[in-house]
Amino acid sequence: MKTTLIAALGLAVLATGAARAEGQMTHQTKQREMSATAPAEARFELGALVIENPFSRASLPNQPVGGGFFTVTNTGTEDDRLIAANAAPEMADHMEIHEMAMDGQVMKMRELPKGLPIPAGETVQLKPGGYHLMLMGLKQPLVEGETVTVTLTFEKAGSIEVPLAIGAPNAKGGMGHGSPVGQGQMKHGG
Template sequence: MIGRRIAICALLVLPLAAPASAQDYTLGSLEIATPWTRATAPTAKSGGGFVTITNKGTTADRLMAARSPASLKVEIHEMKMDGQVMRMRELANGLEIPPGATVTLKPGGFHIMFMDLKAPLAKDAKVPVTLVFEKAGSIDVDFKVEAMGAAGTGHQMR
């Protein structure tokens, strides 16, 4: 009975203790944590990129653009319900990162869209991406490629 309780507790706690496998970055007052993407099928033309950005500063900043040699075009997107239909669209003015706030780009919400992929994204590879912020400038980050259908890299989804 005690062994069963220990096993159940371990199963509940283990996912919380899993280390983030993606590198974290700092650019001015911005903290960029656990950038990741999913592996794509050999014929896929697009993929999504996900990351958590925390603004430790006192003024807002804005993620204006992203670039990557992995695809011909990269856009900042949002997904939201429009009545009964989920719609995805580019954020023409970028994504605001308010002061003191954390913004998580995740599946089903804000995300980076890699369009016209030059090659499939392979599990365990790294995708180089340049994130461009309105005030903080640009930073090069590596997005770790997780398995197809992955929910994340062990970090807490918000």
């Protein structure tokens, strides 16, 4: 009697374990499938770096540039630096790493010639109105709901390809390239 009970329990435990494993696998597969369309789920690891929620914004007609944004956390003990970003040649002429800052009353953006420092133990956000990637010389429109793949290169961690999920022209709000202020007053330095 006891043996039967223990055996039954054992089976139940085994069954639960199997169900859990299956559940996890389904969940992981779903996450991978969804990463292109659900920026909230997107997470990429590269050495000590964790890159989350890479996204872009749909371009307006004849818009010559496009933005790229993500959050990067340096979980390591060594400072790193984002030194380059690249897109396919059919997508854009080239890419730059930009910062935005007020110059008097005018919001200007300029290229960071030495790249963007990612200090050890810190999280750096690239977001509309702040640091961002810029696709220069867009060769095709950025379409909401699609993705554009970019290669990010870090000084220490190396390179990784990430898909930027393309949101609405004003995705994530803030003062961005698509805002009226941006259209009128933002100027590229250098």
